[in-house]
Amino acid sequence: MTTIVLYGLRESLRRKMFAVVLVLTLLFLSLYAWGTHAAFKDTHSFVPPDQLNLNPDRLAGAIVFGLAMFATLFLGAVLAVFLTLNVVRGDAEAGLLQPLVVRPIGRTQLLLARFAGAAGVCVAYVLAVYFASVGITYWAGGWTPDRLLSPGIELAAAIVVVSAVALAGSVFLSPIANGIGTLMIFGAGLMAGLLGEIGHAIDSQKLQHISRIAWWFLPFDALYEDALHRLTVDTTGFAKFVLQLGPFGGSHRAGTPILIWSALFLLLVLGAAVAAFRRRDL
Amino acid sequence: MPPVLVATGLEKRYGRTEALGGVALEVGEGQLVGLLGPNGAGKSTLVKIACGLVRASAGSVQVCGAPAGSPPARRSLGYLAELFRFPSWMSAEELLTLHQRLAGSTRGEAERTELLELVGLPHARATRIAAMSKGMQQRLGIAQALVGSPRLLLLDEPTSALDPAGRRVVRGLLEELRRRGTSVLLNSHLLSEVELVCDHVVIVDHGRVVAAGTPDQLRRQGGVEVETATGTRRFEDARRDDVPRIVRELVAAGEEIYDVRAVASSLEDVYLEVVD
Numbered sequence: 001m002t003t004i005v006l007y008g009l010r011e012s013l014r015r016k017m018f019a020v021v022l023v024l025t026l027l028f029l030s031l032y033a034w035g036t037h038a039a040f041k042d043t044h045s046f047v048p049p050d051q052l053n054l055n056p057d058r059l060a061g062a063i064v065f066g067l068a069m070f071a072t073l074f075l076g077a078v079l080a081v082f083l084t085l086n087v088v089r090g091d092a093e094a095g096l097l098q099p100l101v102v103r104p105i106g107r108t109q110l111l112l113a114r115f116a117g118a119a120g121v122c123v124a125y126v127l128a129v130y131f132a133s134v135g136i137t138y139w140a141g142g143w144t145p146d147r148l149l150s151p152g153i154e155l156a157a158a159i160v161v162v163s164a165v166a167l168a169g170s171v172f173l174s175p176i177a178n179g180i181g182t183l184m185i186f187g188a189g190l191m192a193g194l195l196g197e198i199g200h201a202i203d204s205q206k207l208q209h210i211s212r213i214a215w216w217f218l219p220f221d222a223l224y225e226d227a228l229h230r231l232t233v234d235t236t237g238f239a240k241f242v243l244q245l246g247p248f249g250g251s252h253r254a255g256t257p258i259l260i261w262s263a264l265f266l267l268l269v270l271g272a273a274v275a276a277f278r279r280r281d282l
Numbered sequence: 283m284p285p286v287l288v289a290t291g292l293e294k295r296y297g298r299t300e301a302l303g304g305v306a307l308e309v310g311e312g313q314l315v316g317l318l319g320p321n322g323a324g325k326s327t328l329v330k331i332a333c334g335l336v337r338a339s340a341g342s343v344q345v346c347g348a349p350a351g352s353p354p355a356r357r358s359l360g361y362l363a364e365l366f367r368f369p370s371w372m373s374a375e376e377l378l379t380l381h382q383r384l385a386g387s388t389r390g391e392a393e394r395t396e397l398l399e400l401v402g403l404p405h406a407r408a409t410r411i412a413a414m415s416k417g418m419q420q421r422l423g424i425a426q427a428l429v430g431s432p433r434l435l436l437l438d439e440p441t442s443a444l445d446p447a448g449r450r451v452v453r454g455l456l457e458e459l460r461r462r463g464t465s466v467l468l469n470s471h472l473l474s475e476v477e478l479v480c481d482h483v484v485i486v487d488h489g490r491v492v493a494a495g496t497p498d499q500l501r502r503q504g505g506v507e508v509e510t511a512t513g514t515r516r517f518e519d520a521r522r523d524d525v526p527r528i529v530r531e532l533v534a535a536g537e538e539i540y541d542v543r544a545v546a547s548s549l550e551d552v553y554l555e556v557v558d
Contacts, residue, residue: 003383014371095366099426102333102361103384104353282335 001113004105008117017082018121021075025129028071033136036064040141061143062232066251068133069231073155073224076126080163081182083118087111087167090175092282107278115167115270119160126156147230154227157262158220162186164266168273171280189218193225196252215254219262226254283311284347286358286434286465287332291341294327294489301327303489304341309434309482312463314456316476319486320557325469326364328486329438332467333361346433357386360427364438364469367419370412374403374422377411378429385430397425400458402451416443424455435459438469453479477549485556492556501546508532509541 012018043056088111091097100110130152138144145151165185169178196211198204215222228251232240287309294302302324309315319325330336332343334351345355368377378394387393398404401421411419420443427435441449449472456479459466470476476483477497485493485500493500506520506528517528522544532539 003380007380011369011371014369095363096369098335098363099361099366099368099381099423100384101335102356102359103381104356104386105384106353106356279337281337282330 001105001109001116004100004110004113005117005120008114009121012083012117012121015082018079021079021082021125025075025125028075029129029132029136032064032068032071032133033140035067036137036140039064040143057141057143058232058235061137061141062145062235065133065137065143065145065231066228068137069130069151069155069224069228072126072129072133073158075129076122076155076159077162077183077186079125080118080122080159081166081179081186083121084115084163084166085170085179085182086175087114087118087170088277088280089170089173089178093174098282101282108274111167111274111277112270115164115273118163118167122159122163123156126159127152130155145231146234151227151230154223154230158223158227161220161223161262161266161269164269164273168269168276171273171276185218186220189214189221190224192218193221196225215258216261219258219265222254222258223262225252226259229253285310286346287467288344289328289332289341290343292328292331292338292343293340294324294331294336295339300489302331302338305486305489305491307484307491307494309465309467311433312460312465313482314460314466314468314480316480316483317467317469317486318471318473318476318483318553323486323557324489325486326438327489329361329436329467329469333359333436357430358432359434359436360429360432361436362423362427362438362440364442366423368411368422368426371410373408373410374398374414374425375407377422377426381426381429385432387430393429397428400428400455401425402448417445417448420444421448421451424452428459431464433465435464435466436469437466439471440468441470441472441475449475473548473550473553483549485553487557493552497549500549500552502552504545504547507543507545508539511538511540 039060040057043060086094088097101107105113134144134148134152162182166178166182169182172178173181192211192214195214196208199207199209199211215225232251285308287307289305289307292302292305292307293300305324305328307315307328317325317328327336331338332345332350334356337351343350346358348354348358372380375394378397381387382390382393394407395404398407401424403418403421403425406414406418406422409418411422414422420440424437424440427437441452444452453475456466456468460479460481468476468480481496483493483495483497483500484491505516505518506522506525508515508517508528510532515532517524520528525542525544529539529542
């Protein structure tokens with residue numbers, strides 16, 4: 001199994017796509033550093049009314065870091081999708097899969113190893129970008145999230161769920177259809193989160209309820225919102241309200257049941273992918 | 283010795299399309315069996331079921347006594363697909379190392395060197411697959427299939443991308459495998475190739491075995507031709523065994539004999555006759 005994990009890792013790193021993602025990431029981080037520096041500089045002159053108890057640096061830090069979280073989630077999802085979209089049907093159609101499947105390793109191990117390889121790359125990538133963003137934000141304005149490690153871990157977990165969905169899709173769909181389908185599912189999750197935010201802003205219980213139901217079907221959004229929530233978990237009052245309306249999705253505590261469900265969801269998706277792959281003619 | 287591959291009543295349906303309709307086939311230990319048939323006859327499906335890539339709708343395949351697709355069966359075979367590709371970023375050395383690990387081979391560098399020499403690619407050890415011609419990749423594919431010294435080799439059109447020189451290398455390789463006692467099921471369109479190297483030939487059409495036997499058994503006797511001083515005389519019903527008697531009788535009758543030929547139909551004639 002280690003052989004296939006390493007094979008998957010090497011394949012990921014050798015693909016041109018990975019280099020493109022790296023270049024885009026460096027570009028994003030550079031722009032983020034520039035933008036964050038400017039944001040902190042401009043908010044120094046912003047003096048809010050005393051009764052609102054708003055710390056401009058805290059507000060600017062949390063909002064720009066919310067942008068970094070969203071960008072990291074998006075880049076991580078794109079990476080996850082591109083690393084897994086062709087694992088079964090795409091590789092089988094290209095004739096890359098058959099020489100591996102006939103070896104004694106077995107289909108279950110092969111698929112799980114390919115998942116482990118892709119998920120490993122994605123987790124490393126997401127954590128690297130997350131901590132780079134933390135460093136940049138601290139450098140620009142001296143702000144750090146209220147919780148440092150757990151938001152990064154939840155963000156990485158969200159991407160692992162996305163990569164499992166793309167892997168399962170690769171058993172049934174051609175690479176292009178799978179890529180489009182998975183990114184649409186990802187978009188639907190984010191949309192559901194934003195819908196919940198609108199519900200929160202206009203005090204619509206129904207919209208918030210719809211958003212919460214969507215969490216059970218698309219738990220990566222729950223992980224993302226929970227990660228955002230942890231950034232400012234110790235913030236209270238009006239500042240907390242403003243941050244919850246952040247432009248990049250709400251920051252809401254997901255709760256233990258949904259976090260456990262996310263892990264179960266991952267196992268169920270992988271189980272379904274393995275079961276389908278074991279029955280698939282190549 | 284028990285056969286290394288036994289297919290019994292093998293059926294495969296893709297929806298309403300029947301790819302195999304009850305095929306029975308055996309490959310004995312050390313035997314080189316050629317699988318012939320037109321496009322869509324079910325040959326590749328048969329090979330894929332044998333190596334566990336496709337599930338049979340009915341019937342069974344045993345590889346070295348284990349059900350096809352099971353880990354013991356997969357450990358016993360090597361396979362080269364008709365349409366295959368290897369990761370373009372790998373070198374020949376890296377590809378063989380990967381397959382050694384997957385096959386559990388512990389022979390390391392010695393095996394890699396031996397296999398690359400066997401397929402005529404000793405100089406391509408460090409060459410990236412992206413830089414290889416299709417023919418080189420095909421030969422590397424055969425080397426990959428031989429990793430771990432499998433008892434049964436399943437080759438699906440192994441010479442389709444090769445030039446005549448490459449085909450000769452593969453023919454020599456197949457003969458070498460026969461000497462080593464490796465069993466081979468060779469799926470090929472090249473009748474002449476099969477005729478030259480195979481011990482046994484199975485012709486499949488519309489998912490059914492329509493002819494099987496040794497090449498000699500399949501080639502029908504077409505009489506005996508004797509070239510004499512008075513011209514060529516043809517004995518339509520005679521067989522190869524009748525040649526000494528015919529010569530004796532002609533010499534006794536005062537004929538001078540210059541040449542004798544036992545005429546037989548080629549495998550191609552037989553193939554075209556049994557295949558729709």
